[in-house]
Every structure is written in structure tokens, then in C-alpha cells.
Amino acid sequence: MTIEKDKPVVAEVSLPNIDSTISPPPEVQFMWAEIPEIVKLGDPVLRKVAPPVRHCNKETQATVKRMIEIMRKANGLGLAAPQIGISTRIFVYDAGEGDGVQVMINPVIQSRKGLQTDPPEGCLSIPGLQGVVPRAETLRVTAFDERGRSQTKRVSGLEARIIQHELDHLDGILFIDHADPDSLTWLVDDDDEGAPHAPRE
Numbered sequence: 215m216t217i218e219k220d221k222p223v224v225a226e227v228s229l230p231n232i233d234s235t236i237s238p239p240p241e242v243q244f245m246w247a248e249i250p251e252i253v254k255l256g257d258p259v260l261r262k263v264a265p266p267v268r269h270c271n272k273e274t275q276a277t278v279k280r281m282i283e284i285m286r287k288a289n290g291l292g293l294a295a296p297q298i299g300i301s302t303r304i305f306v307y308d309a310g311e312g313d314g315v316q317v318m319i320n321p322v323i324q325s326r327k328g329l330q331t332d333p334p335e336g337c338l339s340i341p342g343l344q345g346v347v348p349r350a351e352t353l354r355v356t357a358f359d360e361r362g363r364s365q366t367k368r369v370s371g372l373e374a375r376i377i378q379h380e381l382d383h384l385d386g387i388l389f390i391d392h393a394d395p396d397s398l399t400w401l402v403d404d405d406d407e408g409a410p411h412a413p414r415e
């Protein structure tokens with residue numbers, strides 16, 4: 215490594231090249247204007263590594279409450295704090311398996327096993343795009359809840375996929391970074407009903 219003294223100071227976050235290659239076709243542009251509370255691809259906050267939550271306090275609980283409301287409004291499976299413009303290590307999700315909304319603060323994946331490639335993933339910050347993303351099939355993950363209680367979970371399948379997607383958001387990583395490039399597809403409905411949609415997180 216060399217140090218170049220005359221090098222200009224680089225901006226805090228530089229957007230990866232892939233971000234500029236993603237351009238929504240006219241048919242899905244209305245989706246990018248929906249739910250303005252959710253920041254969309256191109257916003258530098260999505261590419262930051264979020265700092266950990268230091269204290270679970272009323273502010274944390276208010277952020278969690280707001281995230282759950284916005285996730286429900288967007289009909290999403292999960293939502294990470296950077297997606298509402300807050301760079302902090304919190305995400306919420308509901309895998310629809312009857313456990314209700316789960317909150318993970320300062321989550322850490324302790325172990326990963328296996329491989330899953332279905333279903334294709336989408337993201338509320340990149341509306342209308344889906345792609346095939348290889349993910350671990352099972353995880354052991356530790357995190358705090360909104361009251362600061364430590365929890366350890368073993369999860370698999372869709373729940374494990376959502377957690378990996380959301381945890382990536384906390385590290386400035388998006389599903390397009392991991393997706394098979396040939397699998398990236400815009401969901402352009404021929405009619406408004408019955409078209410398949412990837413889970414959106």
C-alpha cells in the first residue's frame with residue numbers, strides 16, 4: 215500500500231458502479247414514487263455501514279414503531295433502518311409464519327449452514343426488480359429486541375433469507391450485489407392482476 219499525499223479527500227460514501235446500471239423502465243417508475251418514506255437506490259445512506267445502537271431507549275422504540283408501520287404500509291416482509299434514512303443497526307421483519315413482527319437490534323449471524331436459491335428476492339428500495347440470490351439455508355443469529363433483551367434464534371428458509379437480506383442493508387450491501395446478474399428482472403405486469411411478485415424486503 216502506498217500513501218498518496220496529494221490525493222483529494224474522497225467523499226464519505228462512493229456508490230458502487232452497479233447502482234448506476236440499475237435504471238427502472240417506465241412501467242415501474244410509479245412504484246419508485248410510492249411510499250416516499252422509503253429511500254430508494256441511489257441514496258448514499260443505503261451504502262453506508264450503519265453504526266450499532268448504543269442504548270435501547272424511547273428513541274429506539276419510536277424508530278422501531280415507525281419502521282413497522284412503514285413496512286406494513288409497503289406490504290413488505292422486512293425493513294432495515296437505513297431504508298427510512300436512519301443509519302443504525304435495526305431491522306424488522308414478518309416472515310408470515312405466525313410469529314408476528316420480529317425486531318432485531320445489533321444483529322450478528324453466529325453461524326450459517328446450507329444453501330437456498332428460492333424464491334427470488336426483491337427490495338423495497340429497488341421497487342420492481344427481482345433476482346436470484348444464493349443465501350444460507352439456516353442461521354443462528356443473536357440480536358437485541360427493542361427493550362434491550364438479548365435473543366438467540368435458529369431460523370431457516372424464508373426467515374433466514376429475510377434476515378440475511380436485512381442484515382446486509384446494515385452493512386451497505388444490497389441484493390443486487392449478490393444476485394446472479396442474468397437473473398435480474400423487472401416485474402413489468404401485462405395486466406395488474408395475477409402477476410407473480412418476489413418477496414420485497
Ligand SMILES: [Zn+2]
Nearest residue numbers: 337338339415
Ligand atoms: Zn431490501
